[in-house]
Amino acid sequence: MKTLDVLVIGGGVNGAAIARDLSGRGLSVMLCEKDDLAGATSSASTKLIHGGLRYLEYRKFGLVRQALIEREVMLRAAPHLVWPLQFILPHHKALRPRWLIRLGLFIYDHLGGRKTLPASRGMPFAGTRAGQPLKQDFRYGFSYADCWVDDARLVVVNALDAYEKGAQVLTRTECVKLERHPEDQGWIATLHDHITDSKTRVHVRLVVNAAGPWVNRILSLAAEGIEKFKVRWVKGSHVIVPRIYQGDHAYILQQADKRIVFAIPYEKKYTLVGTTEVDYHGDLDEVRISMEEVEYLCAAVNGYFRKQTTPEDVEWTYSGVRPLHEEPGVTSAAAATREYLLDVEEYQGGKILSVYGGKITTSRRLAEEAGDRIVALIGRGKGGWTAHAPLPGGEGAAANFEMFYKTLRREFNWLPEALAHRYARAYGARCREFLRGFKRMADLGAHLGDNVYEVEIAYLVNTEWALTADDILWRRSKLGLHVSEETETNVRRAVKIILSKKTS
Numbered sequence: 065m066k067t068l069d070v071l072v073i074g075g076g077v078n079g080a081a082i083a084r085d086l087s088g089r090g091l092s093v094m095l096c097e098k099d100d101l102a103g104a105t106s107s108a109s110t111k112l113i114h115g116g117l118r119y120l121e122y123r124k125f126g127l128v129r130q131a132l133i134e135r136e137v138m139l140r141a142a143p144h145l146v147w148p149l150q151f152i153l154p155h156h157k158a159l160r161p162r163w164l165i166r167l168g169l170f171i172y173d174h175l176g177g178r179k180t181l182p183a184s185r186g187m188p189f190a191g192t193r194a195g196q197p198l199k200q201d202f203r204y205g206f207s208y209a210d211c212w213v214d215d216a217r218l219v220v221v222n223a224l225d226a227y228e229k230g231a232q233v234l235t236r237t238e239c240v241k242l243e244r245h246p247e248d249q250g251w252i253a254t255l256h257d258h259i260t261d262s263k264t265r266v267h268v269r270l271v272v273n274a275a276g277p278w279v280n281r282i283l284s285l286a287a288e289g290i291e292k293f294k295v296r297w298v299k300g301s302h303v304i305v306p307r308i309y310q311g312d313h314a315y316i317l318q319q320a321d322k323r324i325v326f327a328i329p330y331e332k333k334y335t336l337v338g339t340t341e342v343d344y345h346g347d348l349d350e351v352r353i354s355m356e357e358v359e360y361l362c363a364a365v366n367g368y369f370r371k372q373t374t375p376e377d378v379e380w381t382y383s384g385v386r387p388l389h390e391e392p393g394v395t396s397a398a399a400a401t402r403e404y405l406l407d408v409e410e411y412q413g414g415k416i417l418s419v420y421g422g423k424i425t426t427s428r429r430l431a432e433e434a435g436d437r438i439v440a441l442i443g444r445g446k447g448g449w450t451a452h453a454p455l456p457g458g459e460g461a462a463a464n465f466e467m468f469y470k471t472l473r474r475e476f477n478w479l480p481e482a483l484a485h486r487y488a489r490a491y492g493a494r495c496r497e498f499l500r501g502f503k504r505m506a507d508l509g510a511h512l513g514d515n516v517y518e519v520e521i522a523y524l525v526n527t528e529w530a531l532t533a534d535d536i537l538w539r540r541s542k543l544g545l546h547v548s549e550e551t552e553t554n555v556r557r558a559v560k561i562i563l564s565k566k567t568s
């Protein structure tokens with residue numbers, strides 16, 4: 065059995081970012097994910113790279129500062145997947161006073177890290193586009209900037225970078241057993257490949273437990289009772305409805321229960337509304353929105369917008385579970401900390417580094433900190449390197465998305481604009497990999513319907529570990545919201561054919 069330095073369990077944003085960080089430091093790494101990459105929490109977020117304005121109220125200045133700094137790091141690393149988003153905060157007379165919001169935004173602007181994003185400002189709504197869709201009571205508000213991210217694709221590009229730097233990436237592969245190696249400080253992990261229904265054993269020096277909500281289950285694979293921290297599962301759900309308003313800006317809407325709900329432009333035709341926060345005790349593989357949450361979210365937007373939204377308008381929903389480590393004395397789910405915790409547990413001399421909590425926003429920083437700790441534990445490996453490194457697709461000229469897109473349009477002027485834009489946003493500079501040498505539409509292969517071509521499906525299967533139509537339509541893209549049943553069937557068929565060619 066060959067010995068690897070590190071096994072990372074969990075292909076969410078934290079596991080993928082840690083695998084990337086470690087392989088770039090020269091360590092041998094295996095990443096295993098029991099489902100698809102970003103199959104759990106990391107594709108169910110609000111998709112914001114943000115400081116988290118509301119955490120200021122809980123005096124989490126350290127968390128907010130760290131996240132504010134990461135906004136600009138992520139903007140630089142993957143400008144095709146992360147971009148600035150303007151937020152409008154309508155002032156609600158019965159809720160937080162104006163001075164308090166102004167103070168919060170002042171702190172947000174000055175806590176650190178803001179270089180390219182615009183500063184916040186007060187905003188009378190009369191005659192503005194932002195004020196137009198709101199009810200008459202809302203005459204004044206505030207504007208500030210944070211960033212949008214394609215969460216699931218961020219996970220995939222982290223895994224891709226890890227792979228290109230030497231990591232093995234195994235999806236649909238579950239770690240089912242962890243045993244101490246009898247002769248050294250390492251572990252023997254048993255991995256179950258759900259596609260072939262076969263098991264393999266790997267010998268690793270150290271285990272990284274980045275299983276998100278499953279974190280304590282992984283520890284119990286090693287030994288019952290070694291988990292030190294309780295994990296609090298907090299479910300958050302989103303609804304997708306036809307556009308409530310026009311414009312590229314988002315709204316942050318204060319609620320009477322002190323929570324906030326976002327309304328964000330989504331996939332051109334839709335508004336994304338979320339999130340809820342409900343303590344969760346159910347099956348982690350079956351997390352679903354409840355009717356109560358749908359009604360809560362509809363009421364949350366209906367309090368602000370002229371256009372009213374009903375549960376019948378909801379076209380799609382998704383839910384995820386935040387794996388938050390419990391803080392003594394904190395009872396409200398909204399107040400539970402979003403700060404991450406890295407903890408090294410030891411069992412008969414073998415070490416496991418576990419990740420508790422965190423945010424998409426701080427995943428790179430978390431991975432860097434985990435990398436520093438692992439290098440110290442293993443006694444080998446380079447220093448941190450990701451702060452100024454692009455992610456796949458964000459390299460070279462693609463560092464400036466607008467310029468990159470203009471060049472791409474000129475180079476492939478036969479591509480319809482909507483398709484060129486979709487490729488550029490999803491794959492950044494990497495779309496050249498599957499477009500290289502093409503001169504006309506026919507080069508894209510079979511048209512599967514709704515502007516989906518065979519060449520893209522082949523790229524996703526051959527390069528991005530897509531194994532099913534859902535991996536493509538609902539995670540690596542959100543084409544599932546736009547395509548017909550016929551296209552879906554064609555994609556399903558194309559995936560099967562490409563996979564069979566790959567394995568034959």
Ligand SMILES: Cc1cc2nc3c(=O)[nH]c(=O)nc-3n(C[C@H](O)[C@H](O)[C@H](O)COP(=O)(O)OP(=O)(O)OC[C@H]3O[C@@H](n4cnc5c(N)ncnc54)[C@H](O)[C@@H]3O)c2cc1C
Nearest residue numbers: 074076077078098105106110112239276300422423424425
């Ligand atoms: C509703 C909601 C909204 C959010 N919004 C934001 C936001 O806007 N911005 C932000 O920065 N953060 C946000 N977050 C937080 C962020 O999404 C999470 O912190 C992050 O996704 C956690 O990533 P993870 O990798 O730790 O966990 P996950 O993404 O859950 O990944 C863990 C993975 O481990 C796998 N796994 C489990 N057991 C095994 C095993 N035995 N073998 C192999 N694999 C295994 C699982 O299948 C899973 O894919 C939000 C979270 C929620 C729930």
